[in-house]
Amino acid sequence: MTWHLHLTGLVQGVGFRPFVWQLVQAMQLRGTVCNGVDGVHIYVNADRDTAERFRHLLREKAPPLAQIDTIRMETAEPTDFADFRIIESDVQGQPNLLLPPDIALCATCRTELTEPANRRFGYAFTTCTHCGPRYSILQKLPYDRPATTMAPFGMCADCRTEYYNPADRRFFAQTNSCPACPVEFRLFGADGTAIDARQEMQVDVCLTALRQGSIVAVKGIGGYLLLCDATNADTVETLRERKHRPAKPLAVLYPDRATLEGDCHVRADEWDLLTGVAAPIVLLRRHEQPASGIAVQQLAPGLDHIGAMLPYAPLLALLAEGFSGPLVATSGNRSGFPICYTNEQALTQLTTVADYILTHNRAIAVPQDDSVMWLTPVFRQPVxxxxxxxxxxxxxxxxxxxxxxxxxxxxxxxxxxxxxxxxxxxxxxxxxxxxxxxxxxxxxxxxxxxxxxxxxxxxxxxxxxxxxxxxxxxxxxxxxxxxxxxxxxxxxxxxxLAAVLAEHDLLNQPQPVLGILWDGTGYGTDGQVWGGEFIAYKANTDEPFTRMAHFAYFDALLGDKMPREPRLSALSLVHEHPAAESLLRNRFTAVEWAFYQKLLPQNRLKTSSVGRLFDAVASLLGLTDQVSYEGEAALLLEEHATRFVEQNGFTTLRSYLPRPWFGTNVPTQHIAAGVLADRLANVPVGQIAATFHYTLVEVVAAVARQTGHTRLAFSGGVFQNALLVDWLRHRFGHTHTLFFHRQLSPGDExxxxxxxxxxxxxxxx
Amino acid sequence: LGHGSGGILTHKLLEAGVFDLLRNPLLDTHHDGAMLTFGGPVAFTTDSYVITPVFFPGGNIGELAVNGTVNDLAMCGAIPRYLSLSFILEEGLTMTEFWQVLVSIKEAAERAGVQVVTGDTKVVERGKGDKLFINTSGLGEVHPRAAISSRRVQPGDKIIVSGPVATHGIAIMSVREGLAFDTTLESDTAPLNHTVRALLDEFGSGIHLLRDPTRGGVATVLNEIARDTKTGVDIRQAAIPVLDEVMGACELLGLDPLYVANEGVFLALVAAEVADRFVGMLQSLPYGESAAIIGEVVAAHPGQVVLTSRIGGRRVVNMLVGEQLPRIC
Ligand SMILES: [Fe+3]
Ligand SMILES: [Mg+2]
Ligand SMILES: [Zn+2]
Ligand SMILES: [Zn+2]
CATH class of the missing domain: 3.30.420.360 (Nucleotidyltransferase; domain 5)
Structure with a gap:
């Protein structure tokens, strides 16, 4: 009998056909496999039992990166196959495929780079069936070389042999190439003129430039990256000026584990993330005195964390290893622009930022930034x-x-x-x-x-x-x-709320869930600026969403000026407090002060934003009054609180909530006034910051108690805060069921x- | 009026005063309307003036009402000739205040070279008006060389602003909000007709479009142009003249100067070939000293106005949507 198996899910660009080939060899089946626009199609001759076993093993033994969604199996027109073949893709039909994400450089390919005897020694575009760009080079479906930006490159005889050799790691590797059939570099100076150097020399030219303190733009996987010596404070400062990026942290590319561990605490789960198939930037707690001498204040002003990454592409591996120290690696764009990904963009936009631009002739079809994650310090919750x-x-x-x-x-x-x-x-x-x-x-x-x-x-x-x-x-x-x-x-x-519920498959479950949705800004149904919301969800009802409570409204002043200036949030929240003037007056000019005093009583737009409450507290504590990137104030506050908690544990502090407190209006002004009073009483900043975090945990407790919910779901940018997440887990871990985002960011993504x-x-x- | 202002003034006396002050042969006929003769194409416009406060640094509502209508005619490529003038006065306005407004109307009309040829006055009860409302209509002869039309706008045209933007709106707001700056900002209200006429004499059909960015500011007018002409508008932040004090006030108020009202400024869209000469000449004319090319009309992004910021980022300058609702999360 001939069977047709149709597999859907993430089954292309992950070494699936080679895997099928290996499997049928072991089972001694004959037939064909091919990619289609709707998945993978396999035809085999087998009796019913064997076919069932085959279907089972396809799932069981699938390659690690594959995600099989469905396998449909039915009998097909009897065909007598002589052998088993991978045949040409079927481009007909309705596309229905999961797109393979880009896969970081695998350990085997990375080792080959460093072996002088290997024919890919030092070759910056090496890949195999288990690694390399996918989504970023995909132009059509199904996923095959002609559908990618590898299409113009022909394979040399050696590569071809690998490609058709079932025993080879590059068996059916669509991105295969080597120094004999290479993706080629071109190096440009800041004035946009090409620098004449032999292919194998171009990386060395860049390395020399980096050592001399130059800034080099390099075409990576999702777009251009700007690299420079992370230990050279002047260079990093120059990069900041040229990029118009005054304070937002810059990521650092490390060559190896030893150098990374010299600078940062790296735990096993963090290492796994850094070296995993996605290889994101991971925010790591840095040592007090980083061994490599990185320019801490220029890289992440005021912060204890470093955004670290490991080489996820062979070119980055060559550069990082050749440089043998930490390199700043930040997305190649000027402020206000998306990441550059075409050579033309790089040569027009990056010439004002970089001293050298290293491009190559493999096009990027889909631009992407590097992903960024961190793990909460205690409960190791990935965020x-x-x-x-x-x-x-x-x-x-x-x-x-x-x-x-x-x-x-x-x-x-x-x-x-x-x-x-x-x-x-x-x-x-x-x-x-x-x-x-x-x-x-x-x-x-x-x-x-x-x-x-x-x-x-x-x-x-x-x-x-x-x-x-x-x-x-x-x-x-x-x-x-x-x-x-x-x-x-x-x-x-x-x-x-719906997003976090979806991630936990709760949309259809009968038990009610309380959503705690805290962020900076969201347009509310009453026309006000929401951002401190408690919304109950009850599946399969007429109105599944009910706003149960929110942070008490305060004045939303002057549009987007308020989120840029935490001092305005502080003023908005405590201006009625008699002691406010003594603390805030000198943050404003006389004209500003007079105007805002006049504006406040007549202002109509209100907000319940917890993001702005964080801003207000950061401002009251003197941490910042004008921010240059989103979340800056909250991040500074979190770092101060984290240091305090590290020394004192999740101690029960005296929360800023009135006691007893109930109601559906969280007393925002009262909380801010508590911060103000402690600040004026010279309570240490770290303790106030920690008390503020503790207060937020108590707010959740109080509202959950009142509404009777034991299942709590958290979303909104505020829950990027690792300390807050840990504290919530500490407080509710035994009594409540908590749901945080898993695949997605709690922010507006x-x-x-x-x-x-x-x-x-x-x-x- | 009348009450509490010393001296009781009847409506008749009031009208007599207006006639007396603004007298000219046409007005003196005391007909129900003025009878006029024109030899060619005529431009006709009307506008009502409502402003708080009525007296502001750099001018008052009367001057504004004359200049505004004169400028609207100038923006049609016309040479303003005749105005109508209607007052709605609220009881309680003092005679002194009214007289001051009248005098500045007279002076403004003389400066602009127009005659007030017909008019009306109504008085409403206290609380039913805001001191003083003025309506003016204007007639002007279209300049023989003018060919002003949004249909003539095309990619490549240069966009020129005649002077620093946002001054009027910020001057008014400063008074209203009681902002105590070191120097007092004055409204830029001015008659632009002589300046525009000189430019039309020189450049004629090289001038494709003229607009005065009053309410809603430069941003609103440019959006209207992009929408009406189905072209894109590119402007450069660094090229747009704004007085330092005005910029400071805008920052304080959380306002973008591009959305703030102007009274003595116009935008010109001119053929690329004449743009440099146009700006050169404009800079030598009254109210044009700070004129600058601020951008151009492009074929890309039709209907959208895109601003390149000082540090190079580009953002879309939208039509203003209601309140200052924050977008930043
Ligand atoms: Fe949000
Ligand atoms: Mg008008
Ligand atoms: Zn590999
Ligand atoms: Zn090859």
């Missing part, structure tokens, strides 16, 4: 801070499908992503950046177009945030008109998926 290279655009498992949904959600604004539910799969795009920037908007549109081309599809329903000022919402209106499809707006914090999930659960009625 995704930016989800991009290595993770996107896969989202598994798919959301429960509502009647063949084909829905596109356009997410929020500052940390934009989009999510698409299509043909039973759910895709969440990489982090696409701040949509305030025109160029980011263009990139957002392009990435959308790329998806539509890949899948040959147009959605039938659009979702967007209820904030009409967001570009994503305006774009949704535009697309809704162009495609003549309906648009639904989803409230920001309901989307946050999760909004797009949340919008999809929101519609799913409101449609399930």
């Amino acid at each position: 995704m801070l930016r989800r991009s290279r290595g993770y996107a655009p896969t989202y598994i498992p798919a959301l429960p499908e509502g009647s063949g949904a084909n829905t596109l959600a356009l997410g929020a604004s500052l940390k934009s992503t989009f999510a698409w539910q299509l043909r039973g799969n759910t895709y969440v795009s990489q982090y696409l950046g701040d949509l305030e920037s025109f160029d980011t908007q263009e990139q957002f549109r392009q990435t959308l177009t790329h998806f539509r081309t890949l899948f040959n599809a147009t959605p039938t329903l659009l979702l967007a945030d209820a904030h009409e000022g967001y570009f994503s919402t305006q774009l949704a209106r535009e697309l809704s008109a162009t495609w003549n499809i309906p648009l639904r707006l989803v409230q920001h914090h309901e989307a946050h 999760c909004i797009a998926l949340g919008q999809l999930a929101h519609v799913t659960c409101t449609q399930l009625l």
Whole structure:
């Protein structure tokens, strides 16, 4: 009998056909395997039992990176196969595939780089079936060399032999190449003129430049990276000036474990992340005195953490090892631009930042930043801070499908992503950046177009945030008109909650969940700026979302000026307090002070934002009054509190909540006044910061007690705070069930998926 | 009026005063309307003026009402000739205040070279107005060489601003909010017709479009242009003239100067070939000293206004949507 097996899921670009080939050899089956636009298709001759066993083993022994969604098996037209072959891909049909994320350089390939006898010794573009770029070079489906930006490169005889040799690691490796059929470098100076150097010398030229304190832009996997000597304070300072990036932390590329451990505490789970297939940037606690002498104050001003990464691409391995010390490795863009990924962009935009630009002729089809994560210090809860290279655009498992949904959600604004539910799969795009920037908007549109081309599809329903000022919402209106499809707006914090519920498959479970949704800004149903919300979720009811409580409103002043200036949050929260003037007066000019005093009583827009409360506390403690990147104030506050907790444990402090306290309005002003009073009484900053965190934990406890919920779900940018997450787990671990984001970031990157999930659960009625 | 202002003034006396002060042969006929003769194309415009406070640094509502309508005519490529003038006065306005407004109307009309040829006055009860509202309409003869039309705007055109932006709006707001700056900002209200006429004499159809960015500021006008002409507009932040004090006040108030009102500034979209000469000449004319090319019309991103910031980032300058709702998370 001849059987046809159709496998769906993440089954391409992960060494799946070679795996099938090996498996059938062991089972001595004959037939064919090929990639299609909707998965992998296998035809085999076998009796029913053998076929069943084969199906079982396909799942059982699948390659580690594969994620088999379904295997459909049915009898096919009897064919007498003479052998087993991997045959040409079938490009017909409706695309329905999970796209393979980029895979970090594997250990074997990395070792080969350093072996002088190996023919890929020092070859900057080595890959195998287990590693290399995937999503970032994908132009069409199914995933095959001609569908990628490797298409123009022919394989030499040796590579061809490897490619067709089932015993070889590069058996059917679509990205295979070597120094005889290479991807080629081109090196440019700051003035954009090509520097004439032999291929094998170009990395050395860059290394020399780096040692001399130059800034080098290098074309990586998802885009250009800017590299410079992380121990050279002047160079790092120059990079900051040229990039117009005054304080936001810069990531550091380490050559090896020893150098990394000399600078940072690295625990086993962190090491696993750094060396895993996604290889994100991981924020690590640095030593007081880093051994390598990195310029701590220039890299991460005021912070105790370093964003560390290991070489995830062979080119980065050659540079890091050749340099043999830590290198700053930050995305190659000028402030306000998305990451450069074409050679043309690099040569126009990066010449003002870099002294050298190392490009190559393998195109990047999809730009991506590096992903960023950290682990909470005590409970080791992973927190995704930016989800991009290595993770996107896969989202598994798919959301429960509502009647063949084909829905596109356009997410929020500052940390934009989009999510698409299509043909039973759910895709969440990489982090696409701040949509305030025109160029980011263009990139957002392009990435959308790329998806539509890949899948040959147009959605039938659009979702967007209820904030009409967001570009994503305006774009949704535009697309809704162009495609003549309906648009639904989803409230920001309901989307946050739906996202975390979806990640835990809770959308259909009967037990009620209390969502604790704290962030900076989200447009509320009452027209105010929400950000400190408690929303109960009850599945399969007419109104699954109910706002149970929120932080008491305070004045939202002057639009986007307030989030940029924590002093305004402080003023807004404590201006009625008699002691406020003594602490805050000198943060303002006389004109400012007079104007804001006048403005406050007549201001109409209110906010419940916990993000702004963090800002206010950071300002009252004198940590910062003007921030240059989002979350700066909260990060500084968290670091101070963490140091205190490290010395004192999760001690029960005296919370800033009034006692007893109940109600549905968390007394925001009262909490801020408590901070103010302690500050004036010269209580140490670390203790106040810790007490503030403790207060937030107590707020959760009080509201949960009042509403009677024991299942708590957390979302919103505030829950990127590792200390807060740990403290919540410490406090509720034994009494409550807690749900945090897993694959997605708690920040606004999760909004797009949340919008999809929101519609799913409101449609399930 | 009348009450509490010393001296009881009847409506008739009031009108007599207006006629007396603004007298000219056409107004003197005391007809129900003025009878005018034109030889060619005519531009016609109307606008109502409502402002708090009525007196502000650099001017008052009367001057504003004349300049505003004169400028609207100038923006059509016309040479302003005749104005109508209607007052709605709230009881309680003092005669002194009214007289001051009238005098500045007279002076403004003389500066602009226009005659007030018809008018009206109404008085409303206290609380039903805000001291003084003025409506002016204007007629002007279209300059023989003018060819002003948004249909003539095309990619490549240069966008020129005649002077520092946001001054008027910030001057008004400073008074209203009681901002005590070291120097007092003054409104830029001015008649632009003579300046525009000189430019039309020289450049004629090289000038494609003229707009005065009053309410809603430069951003709103540029958005209207991008929308109406289905082209893109690119502007450079560093090229846009803004007075230092105005910039400081904008920062304090959390405002973008591009959205703040102007009264003595115009935007010109001119053919690329004449742009440099146009700016050169404008800089030598009254109210044009700080004129600058701030950007150009492009074929890319039709309907959108894109600003390149001082540090190089680009952002879309949208039509203003209501309140200052924060977007940053
Ligand atoms: Fe949010
Ligand atoms: Mg007008
Ligand atoms: Zn490999
Ligand atoms: Zn080769």
